[in-house]
Amino acid sequence: MESFDTVIIGGGPGGTPAAMRLAQNGKRVILVEERGRPGGECLFEGCIPSKILEHAAHRYSLLEGLRGPDKGINDKPSAIWKRFIEKKDRLLELRSDAALRKFENLPTLTFVAGKARFRSNREVVISEGSGKERTIGFKNAIIATGSGAFVPPVKGNGLQYVWTNRGIFEAHDLPASIVIIGGGAIGIEFAQMLSKLGVKCTLIEMLDRILPPVEEEFAGLLHRKMCDEDGIEVNLSSRVLEINFADEKFEVVFEDKGGETHSIVPERVLMATGRIPNTKGLNLESAGVSSNRKGIETDEFLETTAQGIYAVGDVINGPKFAHTATYESLTATENILHGNAKKVDFTKNSWVLFSDPEIASAGLTEDEALRAGRKIIIGRYDFSSDAKAQINGHPFGFLKFVVERETLQILGVHIFTKGAPGISGEAALIVSMGATLKDVSEAVHPHPTMTEGFGLLARQMLGTIKENSQ
Ligand SMILES: Cc1cc2nc3c(=O)[nH]c(=O)nc-3n(C[C@H](O)[C@H](O)[C@H](O)COP(=O)(O)OP(=O)(O)OC[C@H]3O[C@@H](n4cnc5c(N)ncnc54)[C@H](O)[C@@H]3O)c2cc1C
Numbered sequence: 502m503e504s505f506d507t508v509i510i511g512g513g514p515g516g517t518p519a520a521m522r523l524a525q526n527g528k529r530v531i532l533v534e535e536r537g538r539p540g541g542e543c544l545f546e547g548c549i550p551s552k553i554l555e556h557a558a559h560r561y562s563l564l565e566g567l568r569g570p571d572k573g574i575n576d577k578p579s580a581i582w583k584r585f586i587e588k589k590d591r592l593l594e595l596r597s598d599a600a601l602r603k604f605e606n607l608p609t610l611t612f613v614a615g616k617a618r619f620r621s622n623r624e625v626v627i628s629e630g631s632g633k634e635r636t637i638g639f640k641n642a643i644i645a646t647g648s649g650a651f652v653p654p655v656k657g658n659g660l661q662y663v664w665t666n667r668g669i670f671e672a673h674d675l676p677a678s679i680v681i682i683g684g685g686a687i688g689i690e691f692a693q694m695l696s697k698l699g700v701k702c703t704l705i706e707m708l709d710r711i712l713p714p715v716e717e718e719f720a721g722l723l724h725r726k727m728c729d730e731d732g733i734e735v736n737l738s739s740r741v742l743e744i745n746f747a748d749e750k751f752e753v754v755f756e757d758k759g760g761e762t763h764s765i766v767p768e769r770v771l772m773a774t775g776r777i778p779n780t781k782g783l784n785l786e787s788a789g790v791s792s793n794r795k796g797i798e799t800d801e802f803l804e805t806t807a808q809g810i811y812a813v814g815d816v817i818n819g820p821k822f823a824h825t826a827t828y829e830s831l832t833a834t835e836n837i838l839h840g841n842a843k844k845v846d847f848t849k850n851s852w853v854l855f856s857d858p859e860i861a862s863a864g865l866t867e868d869e870a871l872r873a874g875r876k877i878i879i880g881r882y883d884f885s886s887d888a889k890a891q892i893n894g895h896p897f898g899f900l901k902f903v904v905e906r907e908t909l910q911i912l913g914v915h916i917f918t919k920g921a922p923g924i925s926g927e928a929a930l931i932v933s934m935g936a937t938l939k940d941v942s943e944a945v946h947p948h949p950t951m952t953e954g955f956g957l958l959a960r961q962m963l964g965t966i967k968e969n970s971q
Pocket of ligand 1: 510511512513514515516533534535536540541542543544546547548549551552615616617618645646647648666687779782783813814815816821822823824825826855
């Protein structure tokens with residue numbers, strides 16, 4: 502039986518960085534990926550294709566008013582979609598090939614196309630197709646098998662035809678209308694992108710608000726913008742009862758807040774109702790790895806209930822982002838290389854929602870800080886007076902600091918404005934370095950950029966605090 506120092510199952514942003522870092526440290530590593538190519542859901546059906554589409558939809562919307570046979574620009578959304586598919590396929594291949602080339606420069610790293618399952622807490626079986634199987638032994642393992650779309654059971658014959666994040670990127674053309682079920686990050690991003698491309702979008706969300714983990718005031722403002730400006734019909738507190746499909750059309754029946762039943766007939770239905778961890782078929786029991794509905798159980802070192810076996814990324818119960826998967830991947834690597842010494846800290850996580858306007862967040866929200874019993878003060882900077890936001894023609898939105906009252910450490914930074922992704926890195930750094938208002942107030946932020954708000958808000962809050970304590 503072949504033996505490796507570490508076996509890594511899953512070649513997405515959770516598995517790949519660990520494989521490379523361990524190999525760079527001279528460890529014999531085998532990385533097993535079912536798709537046969539590295540990149541994971543993030544590259545093939547998640548972050549990258551959705552952001553290529555977001556970019557295309559944004560550019561298309563900028564030409565509003567210039568389109569038309571007599572106005573010089575004749576592009577139709579279907580032409581944009583065709584170009585999107587071409588660009589997506591090109592970029593995906595480019596990125597996946599680049600990763601494979603990096604692997605070739607790491608002599609102790611073996612990349613295998615196949616599906617892995619445990620046979621014991623020290624053996625994995627890899628099915629390489631056509632009935633070919635190979636068993637390998639390992640000292641350590643990292644499970645990074647990601648998550649898949651959760652499709653809730655709904656009555657009717659239509660469920661088998663609905664799109665999830667798989668399916669939509671393979672479509673040959675844009676539909677004229679779509680019902681999107683789920684008002685979380687994926688549902689909101691798709692609703693705004695598709696509506697910019699002229700698709701009539703109806704969103705159905707079971708809860709009484711969109712984007713539950715997002716700062717409530719930001720989610721409220723975005724909800725209003727979607728309804729008032731984007732022309733998206735948003736149905737909150739609504740429950741889908743039935744989905745049927747006949748003659749190339751769906752029928753979606755849902756019940757609204759007041760118990761009234763409605764029926765919509767869209768061309769397509771997109772399910773964006775959450776994610777489920779990919780644990781099926783891994784035979785975790787044979788390795789002594791415990792899991793539940795929310796994912797594989799890990800401790801603060803990301804070690805599972807089986808010693809030496811770690812789990813990272815979407816397959817565990819934690820924030821589901823590509824960069825978080827990578828952070829966890831590198832944390833688990835440190836713990837394999839140096840003994841469990843590095844704990845994960847999700848209070849410093851950051852993320853961006855590519856809505857319009859975008860939302861970026863790092864660290865604790867106001868609500869999370871209060872629930873954790875922290876004594877906090879809140880500061881807000883209004884982008885309506887921001888020079889760069891005015892220059893860009895979008896003087897709208899807020900920057901919000903959640904600050905610990907006693908130490909003046911910034912626990913959370915939340916941004917809601919067009920261009921938020923571009924300044925989200927500073928938010929992540931402020932929170933991860935434990936910067937205080939004083940630290941940020943003393944940084945020299947270039948003018949005119951939207952980062953100036955960080956310094957201005959810090960100084961404004963320090964001024965306010967001094968005034969209040971006099
Ligand atoms: C539409 C959409 C948009 C998104 N946008 C963003 C975004 O903008 N930013 C962001 O940070 N995150 C985004 N995400 C989330 C992001 O894609 C995930 O958090 C990230 O991919 C998780 O990485 P992972 O390595 O844990 O899992 P994955 O990327 O899912 O990789 C897991 C890999 O494991 C393989 N695998 C599974 N089982 C086995 C097995 N038994 N044997 C071998 N291989 C196996 C799978 O084939 C897969 O390639 C988005 C997700 C979706 C669906």
